[in-house]
Amino acid sequence: MASRKEGTGSTATSSSSTTGAAGKGKGKGSSGDSAVKQVQIDGLVVLKIIKHYQEEGQGTEVVQGVLLGLVVEDRLEITNCFPFPQHTEDDADFDEVQYQMEMMRSLRHVNIDHLHVGWYQSTYYGSFVTRALLDSQFSYQHAIEESVVLIYDPIKTAQGSLSLKAYRLTPKLMEVCKEKDFSPEALKKANITFEHMFEEVPIVIKNSHLINVLMWELEKKSAVADKHELLSLASSNHLGKNLQLLMDRVDDMSQDIVKYNTYMRNTSKQQQQKHQYQQRRQQENMQRQSRGEPPLPEEDLSKLFKPLQPPARMDSLLIAGQINTYCQNIKEFTAQNLGKLFMAQALQEYNN
Amino acid sequence: MATPAVTASDPPATPAPAPAAAPASTPASAPAPAPTPAPAPAAAPASSSDPGAAAATTAAPGQTPASAQASAQTPAPSLTGPALPGPFPGGRVVRLHPVILASIVDSYERRNEGAARVIGTLLGTVDKHSVEVTNCFSVPHNESEDEVAVDMEFAKNMYELHKKVSPNELILGWYATGHDITEHSVLIHEYYSREAPNPIHLTVDTSLQNGRMSIKAYVSTLMGVPGRTMGVMFTPLTVKYAYYDTERIGVDLIMKTCFSPNRVIGLSSDLQQVGGASARIQDALSTVLQYAEDVLSGKVSADNTVGRFLMSLVNQVPKIAPDDFETMLNSNINDLLMVTYLANLTQSQIALNEKLVNL
Numbered sequence: 001m002a003s004r005k006e007g008t009g010s011t012a013t014s015s016s017s018t019t020g021a022a023g024k025g026k027g028k029g030s031s032g033d034s035a036v037k038q039v040q041i042d043g044l045v046v047l048k049i050i051k052h053y054q055e056e057g058q059g060t061e062v063v064q065g066v067l068l069g070l071v072v073e074d075r076l077e078i079t080n081c082f083p084f085p086q087h088t089e090d091d092a093d094f095d096e097v098q099y100q101m102e103m104m105r106s107l108r109h110v111n112i113d114h115l116h117v118g119w120y121q122s123t124y125y126g127s128f129v130t131r132a133l134l135d136s137q138f139s140y141q142h143a144i145e146e147s148v149v150l151i152y153d154p155i156k157t158a159q160g161s162l163s164l165k166a167y168r169l170t171p172k173l174m175e176v177c178k179e180k181d182f183s184p185e186a187l188k189k190a191n192i193t194f195e196h197m198f199e200e201v202p203i204v205i206k207n208s209h210l211i212n213v214l215m216w217e218l219e220k221k222s223a224v225a226d227k228h229e230l231l232s233l234a235s236s237n238h239l240g241k242n243l244q245l246l247m248d249r250v251d252d253m254s255q256d257i258v259k260y261n262t263y264m265r266n267t268s269k270q271q272q273q274k275h276q277y278q279q280r281r282q283q284e285n286m287q288r289q290s291r292g293e294p295p296l297p298e299e300d301l302s303k304l305f306k307p308l309q310p311p312a313r314m315d316s317l318l319i320a321g322q323i324n325t326y327c328q329n330i331k332e333f334t335a336q337n338l339g340k341l342f343m344a345q346a347l348q349e350y351n352n
Numbered sequence: 353m354a355t356p357a358v359t360a361s362d363p364p365a366t367p368a369p370a371p372a373a374a375p376a377s378t379p380a381s382a383p384a385p386a387p388t389p390a391p392a393p394a395a396a397p398a399s400s401s402d403p404g405a406a407a408a409t410t411a412a413p414g415q416t417p418a419s420a421q422a423s424a425q426t427p428a429p430s431l432t433g434p435a436l437p438g439p440f441p442g443g444r445v446v447r448l449h450p451v452i453l454a455s456i457v458d459s460y461e462r463r464n465e466g467a468a469r470v471i472g473t474l475l476g477t478v479d480k481h482s483v484e485v486t487n488c489f490s491v492p493h494n495e496s497e498d499e500v501a502v503d504m505e506f507a508k509n510m511y512e513l514h515k516k517v518s519p520n521e522l523i524l525g526w527y528a529t530g531h532d533i534t535e536h537s538v539l540i541h542e543y544y545s546r547e548a549p550n551p552i553h554l555t556v557d558t559s560l561q562n563g564r565m566s567i568k569a570y571v572s573t574l575m576g577v578p579g580r581t582m583g584v585m586f587t588p589l590t591v592k593y594a595y596y597d598t599e600r601i602g603v604d605l606i607m608k609t610c611f612s613p614n615r616v617i618g619l620s621s622d623l624q625q626v627g628g629a630s631a632r633i634q635d636a637l638s639t640v641l642q643y644a645e646d647v648l649s650g651k652v653s654a655d656n657t658v659g660r661f662l663m664s665l666v667n668q669v670p671k672i673a674p675d676d677f678e679t680m681l682n683s684n685i686n687d688l689l690m691v692t693y694l695a696n697l698t699q700s701q702i703a704l705n706e707k708l709v710n711l
Binding site for chain 2: 043052055099109154157205207212214215217219233246313316334337344
C-alpha cells in the first residue's frame with residue numbers, strides 16, 4: 001500500500017505543477033514550525049466521508065480517499081474530496097494513478113478545487129499508527145508541504161459524536177524519514193519520542209450561507225433521530241474491544257523490549273570478548289618480544305567479531321505511539337462514562 | 353468535448369412536439385440502455401393497466417426506444433414501462449441523502465460565470481417501492497436562449513469512475529438548480545432517458561423563491577390525446593430524506609454552524625458532548641411536560657396516540673431497588689476507574705521505556 005501512495009504523491013506534484021494554479025500556497029518556504037495551524041473543512045466533505053465509509057467500509061477494511069482544497073495563509077481549507085476504490089484486485093497500480101488523474105481532470109471542468117491537499121482514512125477503534133500510514137503521510141508531506149491526514153473513526157461517531165482528527169508529521173520526524181535512517185543512533189540524535197511523532201491540528205467546520213439555508217430546510221423536514229446513543233450507559237463492549245487492542249499492542253511492545261535487551265546484552269558480551277582478545281594478544285606480543293621473536297600481526301578485530309545488527313527502532317516507536325493513542329481514547333471514553341454514571345446517580349437519588 | 357447541441361426548433365408553444373420528434377428520429381442509434389439499468393425495469397412489475405405509468409423509454413431490456421415510443425403512442429392504458437406500483441399520486445418515493453443536497457448546493461456556488469443554473473447526474477439504487485439517491489456529480493453544460501448543450505461524454509466518464517468505487521450505483525436521473533422547469537429541461541431529460549429508464553428529475557431551488565429552498569422531484573409522464581402526438585409532463589414525486597445513523601450525527605453537527613456568527617464551529621470535547629446531549633433531552637422532556645399540562649388544563653384536546661406514547665415512555669423507566677442500583681453504579685464506576693488507572697500506568701511505562709532506550 002505504501003508504494004501505491006508514493007505513486008499518488010508523485011502524481012500530485014506533477015499534476016499540481018502542470019495546473020495553472022500551482023503557485024497557490026505550494027511554494028511556501030518551510031519555516032521551523034509547521035505550516036498549518038488550523039484545518040477548515042466544508043460540511044460537504046464531512047458528509048462525503050461519512051457516506052463513503054457507510055457504503056464501502058463495513059468490516060475492518062479501511063477506506064481511503066483524497067482531499068482537495070487550498071491553503072490560505074496558515075489555514076488549510078478542504079473543500080471537496082473523492083473516494084479511492086478498494087484495493088481488491090491487484091491488477092495494476094497504473095489503475096489508481098489513472099483514476100486519480102481522470103478524477104482531478106474531470107473535477108477541474110466543474111470548477112471544483114483540484115489541488116491535492118491530503119488524504120483521509122477510516123480507522124478501526126483508533127488503530128491507525130502504522131508503518132503504512134507513516135510512509136504515505138511522509139510522501140504526501142514531502143510533495144506538498146501542508147498536507148494532512150484526516151482520521152475518521154466511524155465507531156466512535158456512531159456512538160454519538162463526530163470523531164474526525166487531522167494529523168501531520170512533526171518536522172523532526174520528517175527529517176528522520178528523509179534520511180531513511182532508522183537506526184537507534186540517528187533517532188537518538190533527532191531526539192524523537194513517541195509523543196513527537198504526530199501533531200494534531202485543530203479542525204473547524206465551515207459552511208457557506210446557502211448550505212446553512214439547506215440545513216434549516218432539512219431540519220424542518222426530517223424526523224428527529226430516534227436513537228440517542230450518546231447517553232447510553234451500556235458501553236462495556238466498546239471498552240472491552242479497546243482494552244483488547246491495547247493488550248495486543250502491549251504484548252508487541254514487550255516482545256520488542258526483549259529483543260532490544262538481548263541485543264544490548266549481546267553487544268556488551270561481544271565488547272568483553274573483544275577486550276579479552278586484545279589483552280591476550282598484547283600479552284603474547286610482549287612474551288614474544290621478550291623472547292626476541294617477531295610479534296604476531298594485528299588481526300582485524302571486526303572480522304573476528306562480527307558487529308551485531310541493532311534492532312530497528314522505528315517499529316517500537318510506532319508501537320509506542322499506537323499505545324499512546326489507545327490510552328488517550330480510553331481515557332476520553334472513561335471520562336464521558338463517568339459523567340453519565342454520575343448523572344444517572346443524581347437522577348436516581350432525586351427519585352428516592 | 354463532444355457536446356451534442358440541439359436547437360429547439362422555433363420557440364415552441366409547448367415543449368410537446370420536440371421530444372416526441374427527437375426519439376423517433378433516433379431509433380437505431382440509441383445504444384441499448386447500458387446493461388446496468390436493465391435489471392431495474394425487469395424487476396419492476398410491468399403493470400400495463402396502470403394509467404399513470406410513466407415511460408419515455410424501454411421497459412424490457414433490449415427493446416429499442418423507437419418501439420417503446422410506438423407502443424406508448426397507443427392509447428394510454430397499454431403503456432408498458434417500469435410502472436409505478438400504484439396509481440398517481442403517491443407513487444414512488446424518492447429517498448434523498450443529505451450529501452446529495454450539499455453537493456448540489458456546492459456545485460451551484462461554483463458555477464461558471466453567466467450560468468444561471470447547474471445540472472448533474474444522480475446515482476443510486478432502485479428498490480421496489482422507492483428510489484434511493486446516494487450520490488451525484490455535476491456535469492458541465494451550456495445553456496442559452498435557444499440551445500442547450502450537455503457534455504454527455506463527461507457524464508459517462510464520471511459515471512465510470514464512480515462505478516469503480518461503488519459498483520452498485522446506477523444512473524437514476526438528473527438534477528438542476530433553479531425553481532422552474534424550463535423547456536431545456538425536457539431536452540436534457542430526453543438525454544437522460546437514454547441512460548436510465550424512467551429517469552427522475554430533481555430540482556433544488558437555490559434562488560430561494562418564497563424564502564425557502566424547495567426540493568422537488570419529478571418523473572416525466574406522457575400526456576395528450578391518445579393517438580396523436582404526445583406531450584411530456586413532469587409529475588411530482590414524494591421526497592423523503594434518508595439518513596444513516598452516522599450521517600444523522602454528521603448533519604446535526606454541521607447544522608450547528610447556522611448558529612455561530614462566522615459560520616464556524618470546532619469539534620467539541622467529550623464532556624461537552626454529554627452536556628449537549630443531556631440539554632437536548634431536557635428540552636424534549638420539558639416539551640412533553642408542557643403538552644401534558646396543556647391537556648390537563650384543557651387548552652389542548654387529548655390525543656389517544658400521544659397518550660399511548662407517553663405511557664410507554666413512562667413504563668420504560670426501569671424499576672430498580674435502590675440497593676441494586678447502588679451496587680451496579682459502584683461496580684461500573686470501579687471498572688472505569690481501574691481502566692483509567694491502567695491507561696495512565698501504561699502511558700508512564702512507555703515514557704519510561706523511551707527514556708531508558710535513549711540512554
